Each structure stands twice: as C-alpha cells, then as structure tokens.
Amino acid sequence: MSDKKKTSAITDAEWEIMRVVWTKEETTSKEVTEILNEKTEWKSTTVKTLLSRLVEKEMLGTKRNGNKFTYFPLVEERRSIEVLSEDLLRKICSKKVGKVLESIITNSTLSFSDLDQLESLLQEKRKTAVEVVPCNCIPGQCQCHHVH
Numbered sequence: 288m289s290d291k292k293k294t295s296a297i298t299d300a301e302w303e304i305m306r307v308v309w310t311k312e313e314t315t316s317k318e319v320t321e322i323l324n325e326k327t328e329w330k331s332t333t334v335k336t337l338l339s340r341l342v343e344k345e346m347l348g349t350k351r352n353g354n355k356f357t358y359f360p361l362v363e364e365r366r367s368i369e370v371l372s373e374d375l376l377r378k379i380c381s382k383k384v385g386k387v388l389e390s391i392i393t394n395s396t397l398s399f400s401d402l403d404q405l406e407s408l409l410q411e412k413r414k415t416a417v418e419v420v421p422c423n424c425i426p427g428q429c430q431c432h433h434v435h
C-alpha cells in the first residue's frame with residue numbers, strides 16, 4: 288500500500304531514471320547521465336535533481352562512497368510495473384477495461400509462450416466472468432449512466 292502511493296506519484300522523467308537504477312542495481316549520477324544520453328539531452332544537473340527527488344520519494348536509497356554518491360532501488364521493478372498497470376486501469380471506466388486490454392494486445396509483439404500464458408489466463412477468467420461489467424464511475428465521467 289505504501290509503495291503503491293510512492294510509485295504512482297513518480298513522473299515520466301523519474302521513471303526513465305528508475306529503469307537505469309533497476310538495471311544497474313547500484314549506480315552513480317554520472318553513469319545514469321551517460322546511459323540516458325542515448326535518448327535524452329539531460330544535463331548532469333537535471334539527472335542529479337531527478338535522483339534526489341526519487342530519494343525524497345523513497346524510491347531510491349543513497350550511500351556515500353568517498354566523495355561520490357551511489358544510488359540503489361528501494362522499490363522492486365516488478366512491483367512498480369504492477370502499480371503502473373493498476374494506475375492505468377483506475378483511470379478508466381471498468382466497462383472499458385476489456386477494450387483497453389484488447390488494444391494493448393493488438394499493439395504488442397508477443398511470444399508463443401506469452402500467448403500460451405494469456406490463453407490459460409483467459410480460460411481461468413471464464414470461471415469468474417460476469418454477464419455485464421458494472422460501471423465504477425461517478426455520473427458525468429462516463430456514458431454508462433445514460434443507459435436505459
């Protein structure tokens with residue numbers, strides 16, 4: 288619950304940093320800047336600011352090694368990805384979730400083993416499927432309430 292809150296509050300820029308730290312397990316601002324240089328134009332000061340924000344948000348821990356700081360993750364990547372998908376689903380009407388999942392699958396390249404997993408998951412989901420998914424929105428945020 289507590290890391291749920293932290294993770295959902297991180298920005299896209301902070302996410303880029305987290306991916307490097309998850310990959311490296313322990314890293315420095317210099318290394319993060321060099322790696323992200325491939326896709327961003329961030330100066331080392333920008334990266335340092337983002338790193339210290341992530342420390343404040345308790346996503347990263349930091350240690351001092353002589354005169355340089357190293358950073359390491361305090362939240363698992365796997366858990367953060369789960370939070371990301373929970374956040375996405377929370378933003379849309381529950382009636383539209385099926386369509387969203389459809390478009391995620393349509394737009395993804397999947398392996399045979401992914402498909403096997405999905406197929407058995409769908410078989411399993413049949414056991415608890417409902418006739419009509421109830422809407423979870425407040426009136427005025429989706430069309431469901433106008434249905435007669």
Ligand SMILES: [Zn+2]
Pocket residue numbers: 380381382422423424428429430431
């Ligand atoms: Zn709705």
